[in-house]
Amino acid sequence: MKGLLQRDLRLAIRAGGGFGLALAFFLIVVILVPFGVGPSADVLAPIAPGVLWLGALLACLLSLDRIFATDYEDGSLEFLATAPVPLEGVVAVKALAHWLTTGLPLTLAAPVFGVFLNLPSGGYGWLVASLALGTPALSMIGAFGAALTVGLKRGGLLLSLLVLPLYIPTLIFGADTVRRGVDGLEAGTSLILMTGITLGTLALLPFAGAAALRVNLR
Amino acid sequence: MYCLVRGGALVWRFWVSEGFWPPAEVFSKGGNGGCGLVRRGHWPRLGPCLFVMNKPLLRVSEVACARGGLTVLEGISFDVHAGTALILRGPNGSGKTTLLRTLAGLQTAVAGEVSVADETIAYAGHADGLKGTLTVAENLSFWASLFGFGAITPALGAFELSGLADRAAQSLSAGQKRRLGLARMLVTGRPVWLLDEPTVSLDVSAVALFGEAVKRHLAGGGVAVIATHIDLGIEAEVLDLSAFRAVAPRGGAFDEAFI
Numbered sequence: 001m002k003g004l005l006q007r008d009l010r011l012a013i014r015a016g017g018g019f020g021l022a023l024a025f026f027l028i029v030v031i032l033v034p035f036g037v038g039p040s041a042d043v044l045a046p047i048a049p050g051v052l053w054l055g056a057l058l059a060c061l062l063s064l065d066r067i068f069a070t071d072y073e074d075g076s077l078e079f080l081a082t083a084p085v086p087l088e089g090v091v092a093v094k095a096l097a098h099w100l101t102t103g104l105p106l107t108l109a110a111p112v113f114g115v116f117l118n119l120p121s122g123g124y125g126w127l128v129a130s131l132a133l134g135t136p137a138l139s140m141i142g143a144f145g146a147a148l149t150v151g152l153k154r155g156g157l158l159l160s161l162l163v164l165p166l167y168i169p170t171l172i173f174g175a176d177t178v179r180r181g182v183d184g185l186e187a188g189t190s191l192i193l194m195t196g197i198t199l200g201t202l203a204l205l206p207f208a209g210a211a212a213l214r215v216n217l218r
Numbered sequence: 219m220y221c222l223v224r225g226g227a228l229v230w231r232f233w234v235s236e237g238f239w240p241p242a243e244v245f246s247k248g249g250n251g252g253c254g255l256v257r258r259g260h261w262p263r264l265g266p267c268l269f270v271m272n273k274p275l276l277r278v279s280e281v282a283c284a285r286g287g288l289t290v291l292e293g294i295s296f297d298v299h300a301g302t303a304l305i306l307r308g309p310n311g312s313g314k315t316t317l318l319r320t321l322a323g324l325q326t327a328v329a330g331e332v333s334v335a336d337e338t339i340a341y342a343g344h345a346d347g348l349k350g351t352l353t354v355a356e357n358l359s360f361w362a363s364l365f366g367f368g369a370i371t372p373a374l375g376a377f378e379l380s381g382l383a384d385r386a387a388q389s390l391s392a393g394q395k396r397r398l399g400l401a402r403m404l405v406t407g408r409p410v411w412l413l414d415e416p417t418v419s420l421d422v423s424a425v426a427l428f429g430e431a432v433k434r435h436l437a438g439g440g441v442a443v444i445a446t447h448i449d450l451g452i453e454a455e456v457l458d459l460s461a462f463r464a465v466a467p468r469g470g471a472f473d474e475a476f477i
Contacts (some may be wrong), residue, residue, distance in 0.1 A: 002363075003359075003363035004360075004364065007356075010352065011351060011352070074348060074349070075346060075347040076349075078341065078345075078347070079341070079347045080364075081323075082323065082324070082339055082340070083364050083365060084364070084366065217325075218324065
């Protein structure tokens with residue numbers, strides 16, 4: 001399992017692995033928004049939490065189809081399925097590797113990007129906390145979607161359509177946490193609800209993903 | 219496969235997942251009278267599977283398997299005992315790959331039963347499972363670590379890849395990639411090899427290397443089921459799959475209903 005995680009991280013960092021792609025995409029989205037809605041702080045500040053969360057979510061989506069597709073194409077997935085590791089563990093480790101290469105950098109970079117959008121000072125702590133606790137769910141749901149669509153032609157597009165609706169609860173409570181933090185309201189409830197969603201996906205989706213992979217490998 | 223012998227009687231045969239295959243000095247094989255276990259520098263790690271002797275490593279009884287919803291083969295039965303190989307033959311599309319995938323557990327048999335102990339199968343399909351941006355050694359080390367197997371040097375040596383260990387896999391030729399894919403079988407430490415057209419894109423000397431590797435595997439008590447049309451220079455039973463072609467492919471009527 002450790003070997004699998006190491007390999008996935010190494011693949012992501014090597015040339016063509018797509019590491020940094022999500023971060024660059026996030027940066028561009030955040031920079032484009034002020035061009036679209038105008039640079040006024042009064043306009044930007046209220047929408048900053050939502051835009052930051054949306055940007056992070058879309059950036060996460062970019063590299064999802066690579067989670068299983070490359071392994072499927074080169075035959076590694078068949079070997080993994082016959083290896084002495086449970087397929088559920090493979091799904092969980094792959095989601096973890098995806099989070100370490102997208103969710104974690106996004107979380108760490110988000111405060112900097114918050115400045116671009118004039119996010120009020122009360123929101124930064126909540127922004128980092130909500131992204132840290134919410135992005136694992138994005139990776140896990142994404143890994144499940146990738147397992148469902150592996151082996152399909154142009155599966156990446158279908159994957160986005162499948163996965164985005166499943167991201168809604170995390171987006172609602174994640175953005176709400178930051179918004180409440182900005183307004184000085186009680187934000188803990190939203191954060192706890194979102195964490196609950198994350199824990200639920202982490203507990204259940206490895207099994208669903210493994211089942212989907214078994215069907216697709218047939 | 220090694221035998222634990224006590225008082226001249228064979229007690230257990232089992233697999234050793236340590237060092238290169240077969241590390242003959244670890245255990246002496248049965249028949250030497252006393253206890254057959256010979257200790258090397260340290261105790262080898264025992265593989266997950268234990269076998270009582272004389273049980274076939276792989277038993278296939280009345281298996282039918284399907285591809286794309288159509289039953290292509292039926293009524294296949296054979297035993298593969300330790301130290302023997304089975305060659306699958308048949309024209310293109312006769313179901314060799316389908317049968318091997320069924321044996322590997324990647325797909326379920328439509329009928330019949332495949333009996334094989336858990337975690338004894340190593341399957342090599344058409345693709346080599348290589349990552350182009352990783353080096354040859356990194357590719358092999360990954361599979362070795364996944365299967366709990368330590369050294370990759372003997373496997374690299376067996377397929378003459380030692381000189382290429384630090385090359386990125388994407389810069390290898392097709393034959394070299396295939397050799398690396400086959401070297402992966404050696405680091406699984408598993409007794410039952412299922413090989414689907416293993417000699418594709420191999421040159422004559424590489425085919426000989428592969429034949430030697432299979433012979434060593436068999437000599438160590440392993441088994442191999444190989445779909446190939448090339449003479450590998452190993453003594454093996456041949457099973458022609460065209461004799462088992464499903465007479466009336468089931469599911470045809472279902473398809474016609476939609477046309």
